[in-house]
Amino acid sequence: MEKKxxxxxxxxxxxxxxxANAWFVDRTAKIRDLETTRYAMFLRPRRFGKSLxxxxxxxxxxxxxxxxxxxxFGGTDIGTNPTEEHGKYLALYFDFSGISKKTxxxxxxxxxxxxxxxxxxxxxYAALLPEGLSERILKAPDCRKKMNEIVSGVRASTDKLxxxxxxYDNFTNTILAESGQKAYDELCHGDGFFKQFFTIxxxxxxxxxxxxxxxxxxxxxxxxxxxxTSGFNIGTNISLDSVFADFTGFxxxxxxxxADYYAPLCGFDADKAxxxxxxxxxxxxxxxxxxxxxxxxxxxxxxxDKLVRVRTWPDNMIDANLRTDYAKIRHLVTVDxxxxxxxxxxxxxxxxxxxxxxxxxxxxxxxxxxxxxxTSLLYWLGITTITGKKFGKxxxxxxxxxxxxLAAKMIPAAYSDVHKxxxxxxxxxxxxxxxxxxxxxxxxxDILSGIVKExxxxxxxxxxxKVVQSTIVALLTASGGPYFVTHEREAGGGFYxxxxxxQLDRWPEIAHAALIEMKYVKAxxxxxxxxxxxxxxxxxxRQLDQYSADPxxxxxxxxxxxxSNRQTLKLSNLQTVALHxxxxxxxxGDCILAEEV
Numbered sequence: 001m002e003k004k005x006x007x008x009x010x011x012x013x014x015x016x017x018x019x020a021n022a023w024f025v026d027r028t029a030k031i032r033d034l035e036t037t038r039y040a041m042f043l044r045p046r047r048f049g050k051s052l053x054x055x056x057x058x059x060x061x062x063x064x065x066x067x068x069x070x071x072x073f074g075g076t077d078i079g080t081n082p083t084e085e086h087g088k089y090l091a092l093y094f095d096f097s098g099i100s101k102k103t104x105x106x107x108x109x110x111x112x113x114x115x116x117x118x119x120x121x122x123x124x125y126a127a128l129l130p131e132g133l134s135e136r137i138l139k140a141p142d143c144r145k146k147m148n149e150i151v152s153g154v155r156a157s158t159d160k161l162x163x164x165x166x167x168y169d170n171f172t173n174t175i176l177a178e179s180g181q182k183a184y185d186e187l188c189h190g191d192g193f194f195k196q197f198f199t200i201x202x203x204x205x206x207x208x209x210x211x212x213x214x215x216x217x218x219x220x221x222x223x224x225x226x227x228x229t230s231g232f233n234i235g236t237n238i239s240l241d242s243v244f245a246d247f248t249g250f251x252x253x254x255x256x257x258x259a260d261y262y263a264p265l266c267g268f269d270a271d272k273a274x275x276x277x278x279x280x281x282x283x284x285x286x287x288x289x290x291x292x293x294x295x296x297x298x299x300x301x302x303x304x305d306k307l308v309r310v311r312t313w314p315d316n317m318i319d320a321n322l323r324t325d326y327a328k329i330r331h332l333v334t335v336d337x338x339x340x341x342x343x344x345x346x347x348x349x350x351x352x353x354x355x356x357x358x359x360x361x362x363x364x365x366x367x368x369x370x371x372x373x374x375t376s377l378l379y380w381l382g383i384t385t386i387t388g389k390k391f392g393k394x395x396x397x398x399x400x401x402x403x404x405x406l407a408a409k410m411i412p413a414a415y416s417d418v419h420k421x422x423x424x425x426x427x428x429x430x431x432x433x434x435x436x437x438x439x440x441x442x443x444x445x446d447i448l449s450g451i452v453k454e455x456x457x458x459x460x461x462x463x464x465x466k467v468v469q470s471t472i473v474a475l476l477t478a479s480g481g482p483y484f485v486t487h488e489r490e491a492g493g494g495f496y497x498x499x500x501x502x503q504l505d506r507w508p509e510i511a512h513a514a515l516i517e518m519k520y521v522k523a524x525x526x527x528x529x530x531x532x533x534x535x536x537x538x539x540x541x542r543q544l545d546q547y548s549a550d551p552x553x554x555x556x557x558x559x560x561x562x563x564s565n566r567q568t569l570k571l572s573n574l575q576t577v578a579l580h581x582x583x584x585x586x587x588x589g590d591c592i593l594a595e596e597v
Contacts, residue, residue: 357372
């Protein structure tokens with residue numbers, strides 16, 4: 001019997017994965033396409049498998065591994081028909097993910113690391129380098145002189161140099177978010193040491209017998225590259241090219257194959273696992289709305305790793321490391337304890353579900369206050385994806401439940417920077433769990449409406465309805481809990497405002513669900529009379545009648561059948577779920593009506 005293939009979650013070493021015969025999606029065919037570009041930058045969101053691509057390329061091109069080609073690439077697409085350049089390069093490799101994010105010691109840490117990589121290069125290729133070059137590199141007193149020795153020495157030889165830089169902007173993004181623009185500028189502008197590093201690199205790609213013949217850089221966004229090189233003018237940003245749209249990530253057929261392989265071996269339902277992967281990790285598109293939908297590589301491996309090892313559904317679908325990554329950028333939406341324009345872009349995304357702006361491929365950090373640039377940054381970070389085109393603009397939307405939750409967390413986090421509300425997110429989670437068990441919704445709505453009122457007081461009343469919608473949706477989503485918090489979804493021929501849709505695949509014991517219709521009266525208008533309020537309520541009930549009768553919704557939520565469809569709807573073996581239909585009416589930031597109808 002064939003030994004079950006392991007899942008090496010968190011491992012980005014291509015050779016280790018191949019040696020263990022671990023689960024691996026073959027993307028080696030893309031190497032042929034990559035060779036059409038000498039100097040390439042490839043951007044993808046965090047945890048999307050970039051480091052594994054760099055590792056694969058290094059093993060393919062590095063002369064030190066040429067005699068292991070069959071071991072490493074046998075059975076792969078490129079292994080059956082390799083290019084002429086495989087195993088022909090000296091590889092100079094940098095991974096900047098480990099550089100200190102603290103401004104006090106970032107330069108010292110950077111210099112030490114670059115010097116270490118240069119010394120490793122000198123030792124690894126001592127027998128292949130021109131006579132005396134290895135010793136000159138090792139004796140050079142600092143990282144810049146070591147880099148210059150490598151550049152000048154290889155230029156004077158017949159050797160070819162392939163430079164790999166993984167996570168080039170990892171530490172600069174964190175410093176920008178947490179330490180501010182000034183600290184960031186000291187790295188990337190003027191005589192900043194990071195700018196100097198790329199100046200040396202740029203020199204090495206130009207002139208007669210340029211020593212750097214190929215260059216491959218990965219990162220998250222183009223911001224730092226634009227700052228340190230005034231645009232990536234030493235090469236090509238291939239991130240939006242259609243041929244590389246699925247260079248990383250899992251396609252639907254990859255997910256299906258993985259679920260079908262492990263399910264019978266480990267005793268879980270393949271269809272449920274596949275569907276969950278689509279809901280939580282999928283629908284990321286790169287380059288255009290026509291690009292294949294992709295699931296985040298690391299998140300999928302984390303999910304299946306837990307299913308395979310523990311053989312039970314994971315309690316938490318979101319990788320803790322990813323939560324940490326996205327928590328860093330909360331600082332981009334507040335300045336001096338005040339909400340800025342970036343916050344309003346994020347708020348529109350949560351409340352309206354989409355953004356329409358040009359996709360900007362290159363911009364500097366100091367330009368992030370511009371709405372179109374921050375909107376594009378959300379795309380590069382992976383918080384949004386491309387969902388369409390409209391009048392020449394790109395339409396961006398949140399791709400999946402993971403990113404929806406992470407984006408939503410930024411709103412209460414930003415409000416917390418203005419006045420503390422973080423601890424109440426835990427109370428909201430408790431309220432959702434209480435509602436799931438016993439149908440008690442009043443306490444939950446009281447907490448939400450209280451936070452809405454507080455934040456409405458510090459916002460322009462013209463934006464009142466958006467404040468109410470985005471705050472409630474964000475708080476419910478960010479608090480976690482046993483529900484999908486869905487907003488403006490189609491049901492019964494209309495679009496409901498808000499729903500607490502039970503996650504029955506994970507928690508079949510959920511006994512209650514909710515459809516919520518929210519109505520809004522402008523703060524500047526007088527408070528509605530009892531008759532006016534009754535009309536508002538009647539309209540909300542009419543809409544709820546329409547939504548709650550939708551057969552697809554009734555089936556998906558396993559709702560107890562209404563008398564009108566009791567004879568026609570066939571229920572599953574799960575306990576039926578009671579539907580609560582709630583009407584909320586806000587006058588400005590005040591909730592003046594909260595009733596179940």
